[in-house]
Amino acid sequence: MDNMAEEKVADDGSIRRWRVMMLVILLRVLAxxxxxxxxxxxALSxxxxTFAVPTSGNTPVKITMTAKFQYSPANIMFVITNGVATLHSLLMLSLMCFVNNKYDIKGLRFITVTALxxxxxxxxxxxxxxxAFMGELARNGNSHAHWNKFCDKFxxxxxxxxxxxxxxxxxxxLFMLVNLVNIFERGRFNPYKNPISA
Amino acid sequence: MDNMAEEKVADDGSIRRWRVMMLVILLRVLAxxxxxxxxxxxALSxxxxTFAVPTSGNTPVKITMTAKFQYSPANIMFVITNGVATLHSLLMLSLMCFVNNKYDIKGLRFITVTALxxxxxxxxxxxxxxxAFMGELARNGNSHAHWNKFCDKFxxxxxxxxxxxxxxxxxxxLFMLVNLVNIFERGRFNPYKNPISA
Incomplete structure (x- = not known):
């Protein structure tokens, strides 16, 4: 009787762990x-x-202006950061799916994943x-710094x-949610029995 | 003999917990x-x-210009955010020092602190x-957007x-360090014996 009850508890635990693992994988893929x-x-923005500039002659001169993301250091940083975050998700997914959890020595794997x-x-x-703040500047400008808006043109x-x-x-x-689910599950269970440390 | 060994282990554990707790308090105070x-x-920046503007007359007109943090939405946000973070540190320190750890029901207190x-x-x-990026703009300007630098003047x-x-x-x-120490200690020990969840 005791044995059966224990088995049931163990089953509940592994079903729960399986569900949490699926949840983490889903969240990571969405992220x-x-x-x-x-x-x-x-990167594609x-x-x-083409603007017509009136001149003293009869035909106005046409000037073509281009707005590219490379023109702003903030946008370049944005593209790089989001690219790196995508690679990070890929790495974590492969770590979770292909590397056995027994290599989690003294919780170092868990804390490394959490820190990353x-x-x-x-x-x-x-x-x-x-x-967001650069966009606000581009939309409204800043009269104190004499920075003009340009979103009305582009x-x-x-x-x-x-x-x-x-x-x-x-x-x-989604990243925050994944991290919290990971940490919560780790804190709930004994660390050496929890398979979702990654 | 067994009893003595157990006591020694328990002592080591509590000394370690005490040290970690002191470390977390120190890091929180520094943060x-x-x-x-x-x-x-x-907020005090x-x-x-006063600039002398040459005119057609003999005496140049003097204009006083002021740069204030309120002129930039980014700087206002910075002041508010750092103020809120300071209050958060105060709240966490008082929670740690004055609220008993037994109110950590099912790890909810731990995960709330971690999420915050x-x-x-x-x-x-x-x-x-x-x-940082607004400062870069103020120092170098952006020729594409016709935004001029002003750090040479201010x-x-x-x-x-x-x-x-x-x-x-x-x-x-420091915030990252505190958070990682908290999470690592929680993951290492059984959650219901760890006094540093806050």
């Missing part, structure tokens, strides 16, 4: 797609506009916040940037 | 000072300069990165901003 989308959309996740969250958050460029920002924000939330 | 310094220095720490790290990192203002950024960065590193 991967979110950061990849953010990097790609930002480019807009050329935390740094990724901090860096992603830095990039997203910077792009609407599509600014909209693509906003889209990338939205994708990156979703990615950050 | 508190770092973020408070960042907020205060940024103000510089007035993580959000604080993300928000602090966002503010610091934004101010040197002290820009230097104060850099100082605040340095303090905030140290604060972020």
């Amino acid at each position: 991967l797609f979110a950061t990849a989308a953010a990097a790609v959309v930002m 480019k807009e050329s506009r 996740d935390m740094v990724t969250i901090a860096v992603l958050s830095g990039a997203a916040t910077t792009v 609407e599509r460029y600014c909209d693509l940037g906003s889209g990338a920002l939205l994708a990156s924000s979703i990615g950050i939330l | 508190l000072f770092a973020t408070a310094a960042a907020a205060v220095v940024m 103000k510089e007035s300069r 720490d993580m959000v604080t790290i993300a928000v602090l990192s966002g503010a610091a990165t934004t101010v 040197e002290r203002y820009c230097d104060l901003g850099s100082g605040a950024l340095l303090a905030s960065s140290i604060g972020i590193l």
